[in-house]
Amino acid sequence: MLSSPSVRVRRSVTRLFLIAAGVAQSAGVAEGQDPPPAARTAIAPQAIPADPAVRTGQLPNxxxxxxxxxxxxxxxxxxxxxxxxxxxxxxxxxxxxxxxxxxxxxxxxxxxxxxxxxxxxxxxxxxxxxxxxxxxxxxxxxxxxxxxxxxxxxxxxxxxxxxxxxxxxxxxxxxxxxxxxxxxxxxxxxxxxxxxxxxxxxxxxxxxxxxxxxxxxxxxxxxxxxxxxxxxxxxxxxxxxxxxxxxxxxxxxxxxxxxxxxxxxGRLTQPARALARPTPPVPPNDSTLVTITTDPELQLGTVTVLYKHSAQSLRTVADYRRALVGRLYNYMLNERLTERSRRPDAAFAFAGSAYGSFVRATDVYQLQAAAKEGGLLPSLESVLLEARRVDEHGFLESELARARAALLRSYESANAEREKTESAAYAEEYVDQFLTGDPSPGIAWEYQQVQRLLPAVTVAEVNALARTWLTERNRVVAIAAPSSDSATVPSEAAVLATFRAAHSAAVTPYTETVSDADLVAAVPPPGRVVAERTNPELGVTTWTLSNGVRVILKPTDFKADEVLMRAWSPGGSSLVRDEDMASAVLATTVVERGGLGEFDATELGKKLTGKQARANTYVDALNEGLTGGGSTKDLETMFQLAYLRFTSPRRDSAAFVAFKAQIAPFFANRANSPEAAFSDTVMLTMAQHHARAQPVTQALLDRASLDRAFAIYQERFADASDFTFVFVGSFTLDAMRPLVQQWLATLPALQRNETWRDVGIRAPDGVIEKSVHKGVEPKASSLVIFSGPATFSPETRYALRSLSEYLEMRLLDNLREALGGTYSVSVGADVSKRPRPEFSVSIQFGSSPTRADSLFQTILAVIDSTKTGTVRDEDVQKVREQQLRAYEVNLRENSYWLGNLSAREENEEDPGGLLTYDRLIRGLTAAQLQSAARQYLDVTRYARFKLLPATVQP
Missing domain, CATH: 3.30.830.10 (Metalloenzyme, LuxS/M16 peptidase-like)
Incomplete structure (x- = not known):
């Protein structure tokens, strides 16, 4: 499907259900049901045209x-x-x-x-x-x-x-x-x-x-x-x-x-007697169907209400308009559900509304909620009451105005990128066109129609969908919960009674206040660019600002409407006391949940409606910083958000309480998960149980303090003088200069000249073997990690990358193709400079518990043959060719340049190596791979982890 917001695309709710075992997430999908008769008759049944840029046809066969x-x-x-x-x-x-x-x-x-x-x-x-x-x-x-x-x-x-x-x-x-x-x-x-x-x-x-x-x-x-x-x-x-x-x-x-x-x-022949291709129906159900399931390994209780409808086609302009109305409905209801989830007394942690294709002949409207502990019925009641509130009182004109603005802005941005769209996105669009029979008109046509159709959509028309979509017939309720919550899992009778109660409950109208205050209350006098350096070969310009901030800029034409940002400063949580680590983990999340300046999180979201701009903070082990980006049109908003992250964080005690209540369900039953137990064991073992390398658990979260989290945030972002900002994308230097001077050169500067601290986390020496026995399924997960000191350099990084790619190819051949012992093998490698130069190579695969050990022995044999045997030239050529092809594409990607310019600047490496990277690739030899295997795959120093069923005895 196109990355544009094309409502022609019939996103599969079934696919999301298969992933989550609960139908879908809260993303609003495209389709709606028929609008009221007045709306239908107002538009002629004009067919959606085919995109003239696409050649379509049918062969004689x-x-x-x-x-x-x-x-x-x-x-x-x-x-x-x-x-x-x-x-x-x-x-x-x-x-x-x-x-x-x-x-x-x-x-x-x-x-x-x-x-x-x-x-x-x-x-x-x-x-x-x-x-x-x-x-x-x-x-x-x-x-x-x-x-x-x-x-x-x-x-x-x-x-x-x-x-x-x-x-x-x-x-x-x-x-x-x-x-x-x-x-x-x-x-x-x-x-x-x-x-x-x-x-x-x-x-x-x-x-x-x-x-x-x-x-x-x-x-x-x-x-x-x-x-x-x-x-x-x-x-x-x-x-x-x-x-x-x-x-x-x-x-x-x-x-x-x-x-x-x-x-x-055209050479293919059609069989003389071809079977008719059936479209199996999903039979209707007159009464509500209820399925209630508990499982000992579930971490989260969910409740999903499905309303099945006949599949809606998108063949005419009227169909297209109907789909737009559906998108507006879901946008507005999801905004309300998100707002409610931020309240401390919310019944659910998260909830969402969506409409989409379920299977070929069936669409589904769904309401879903992730329940707080013991809150399955209250969550169901809460989402039903929000839907009833729409049915009873409708949406507000102000809500519709924001939904229109957001939808129109997304189409505007997609249309701006129409000449920069990836071929894979178009290909998926036409796959969908063949399978559904719905035409693909192209984003230019869609943008034109959205501009024409959206202003005429009324609140009453959107409100009517509540009654059209939420029907008593063809309704299914699916509830799933951890077995540990069995005492609070409702009966089918209680579920049905909740529907009856919600249907007759008195609900008050939704009300809101929308601030018309400026995003930045007081605009500071601008600073200056005091030094400029250019690298014509790379197309990179570096500015030093009057407050000490450094800004690296690379204008590109890779996308028409995309600007990416990354910023960092040394320090991070390494400068935080051990006893404050719990608060440090939550620092940026807690502050961002509080909003910015005069706006709480909900008000800020409303203020930013129609803007494509973001600037989010982080504090990791060694740095604090920002990531963000946005549309070229909304660059100033992105800069303003970055400015406010430094100058106007908002301490909101109610938001903190709500946030902790919101995430509590995800940790209350975390111990149920075999995967969580496995990852915790890996983390603790590889850090030798260091106090600063602990899994995020409910106990850790309980130790977090709002006061300390806010203070840590303020400490880390009090001084911008040692920050470096990198911008890559569709901008000009002339357009960026006044924005940089206004919003970055005015950031607070204390000239502290901080750096990170080595807190002493080290990987273990020797051979470590750990098995986790948890879970009921007959499957095993294996992870092998080789690690140790390394020389940090581009050559080391490339050698490790090539070794990992070669090894993954060999292991797939051996473990999957030759032995049929696994579905996939992944090999990753990395080298870091700080706090000390270290490398790691990880090998991960799944298998039957009975074959985990023998497959590991095969891995060791492949490693040994790589070190001492023959590395085939054809395999080296495959690695080289795949790397060269990826490099060709990466050179035209904003994200590639953002990540690599940032990394090379942070690690004090020559960025010019980005333009000559192909020399490393073309110079790869079998001897280099063998040398890397000997250096980095030391079979006297590795950690091996196995996740096995609880029934397998240690």
Whole structure:
């Protein structure tokens, strides 16, 4: 989907449910139901036009295609094969095989045997997982192939891959058997509290529907016995031209892309007797369905109310207007819910309202709340009463004005970026277009329509959605809670009684006060730029201000409407007393929850409506600083926020009490989580139980003091004279100078010349083995950390990066492809300069508990072979090529320059190395990788951690 706020996109609430085991988060999604008759008749049924920049067509065999030329990133093309078939179409003996089929398309096709597709693409700089990927959903399977286009043969070969995926899968019996283990490990990795809750809730939510028993991961019993026959049957039935589409977006002549599609995909043949593609319904329910689930490992109680509706299309301007009305409703209700959550007496920690696509034929409106401890029924009652307040009294004109402004501003910004949109974003848009049938008109058309339609939307029209969306029919309530909260988990009867009580309850109208005060009450006299230094090669200018602040600026044309900011000063929590660490952890969060200047947090949010600007503070171990950014149009607001973070933090005791109550549910049951116990063990062990390296727990939070947190904040941000600010993005120096002089050169300056303090946290020596026995699922998580002193330099950093990427590739080959013992392996590496130069290399993987030890021995064997054996030139070439391709793209990314200019400045390194980094890449050799392995992978000094089920005896 586009990163723009395109309401054409039908965001899947189901996907969020699968992630969270509770339907979605509080993000307002796009669609709405029909507006009142007066609104419908006011607009002619004009069709939404197709974007003229997109070439669409259908081949004689029925395959559809979508082609667009786009030069961001340059010399790249994003390819997609979209199959209009997912797990819901599986036969009973195929549960999980739609997803298994997706796996097999990377394991042998007509032209590419075994793992040759992955190997070839890695050799041209396409990384498996990060770039090359695929996913299977209920209703679709999508293959993702981004490729470089600087050599014609790369594009030709990529279309051969698309052709083979679409019609040349082999399903070799040996390869199928080998892949069983990988798919089972993917299934195993998903096990946990959320999955157990989902498995209990889905049969109720999807009662009477195939969706209830067709989760994409499928049945482990069927996966264990998978053989080519049912896989081939699924592939034959659904991977056919009339059920597929190809999307191609990138820096290539559209005529060439269209020609390649016709040449390669036009060869596919349509079967003589093609099955009709069904769209399984989700049957209606006249009475409210309730599912109540507890689990010993859940950390948070949630209540979700789902209102099922027939899927709404977006084919006409009237449909588009209806969707806009829905977005306004969700924006305003979410603002009210957020405001309520900030009150100390709020029943819920967080709550949200959303409308979106659930499955192919069904939309859903949902209200969800994360309950405070013991507060499931009060949370349900509270969100229902807020919805009833809208139904009874409606929204205010002032609320609608803000919602209009926010929505219009987001479209304005997206439209400004229309020439800088990433090809991947367009590709996802056209994937959605094929699957839903809804047109993609382009952001220019959408922005024009939003400007025309929004002013005419009335409060009454938005209010009407409360009655349209919140129906007694087709209502489902899903409640999940930690087992430790069982005493306060409501019965089904109590849940239904809460609905009846909320429906008849008297509610008062919502009221608000909106301040018209200026964001900055007193504007100071501006300071000056007293020194200027330029680096023409880097395009970087450095200013020194009259108060000592240093400002590094890099104007770019990478985006049309994006400015990024980072600022830091040495010190951080290292300068805080041990007994104040709990308060230091919360310092910036507590202060920001209080608001700024004359505005509390809610008032500040209202004041900033329609502005795209942010400036947030942090205090970490060695620094204090800010991160932020915004639209070019709203630069002054960003600067004002930064100024106020220093000069006008707001101490709000009520906000502090509310914040602690809000986060308490997340920590009350933290001990239930196996993952939390595992991460705590890793943290404590690697810091040797240092007093300043403790997990954030309820006990730690209880020790935090508002007075000390506020005082620590003030101490850290009292002196800007040793701060460095870095700005990267779409600005000019002429535009920045007066803003910098007005808002940064006037920051308080005490000339303290502080620095950080080494508090003595050190990693352990020798070999450490730790096992955590917690959880009920038959799965293990393993983490191995190599660490020690290092020489800090660009060369060290590059050697560690290359070693980690090479090692990850080798371990995937061995642990996943050869042994089928894991779904994924991740290897990370880093080197830090402060408080002393140290490196770390971490290796993480999941597996069956019975295989964790043998897979670790395989890792040690791969490490040994890297040190003493042969590092293949083809593997070195893969690492080099992937790094070069990433570097080419990174050089045109604002975030890359912000992070690297900041890091090099902070570490006193020559920033010119950013322009010559490719020399390090091109010079990479097998000998360097071997040397790095010998230096950094010392098998006499590492820490190994295992998370095992509680049933596995120590």
């Amino acid at each position: 029925g395959l559809r295609y979508y082609v667009r030329q786009n030069a961001r990133p340059e010399q790249r093309v994003e390819l997609r094969l979209v199959v209009n078939a997912g797990s819901v179409l599986e036969d009973d003996d195929q549960r999980g095989l739609a997803h298994f089929t997706e796996h097999m398309l990377f394991n042998g096709t007509r032209r590419f045997k075994k793992n040759d597709i992955v190997s070839y693409l890695e050799s041209i700089g396409v990384k498996f997982g990060a770039d090359l990927n695929a996913y299977t959903g209920f209703d679709e399977t999508v293959y993702i192939l981004p490729v470089p286009t600087d050599k014609p043969e790369l594009l030709d070969r990529s279309f051969e891959i698309l052709e083979d995926w679409a019609g040349g899968a082999l399903f070799d019996s040996t390869d199928v058997v080998n892949e069983r283990g990988v798919v089972l490990e993917e299934w195993r990795g998903g096990l946990g509290a959320d999955t157990r809750v989902r498995d209990k809730q889905f049969p109720v939510i999807f009662q009477g529907s195939r969706y209830a028993e067709r989760l994409p991961i499928g049945s482990p019993d069927i996966i264990r016995a998978a053989n080519p026959a049912p896989l081939k049957r699924f592939y034959r039935d659904w991977y056919r031209p009339d059920n597929m589409a190809v999307v191609a977006v990138g820096d290539v002549d559209p005529a060439r892309l269209e020609g390649l599609i016709r040449t390669h995909l």
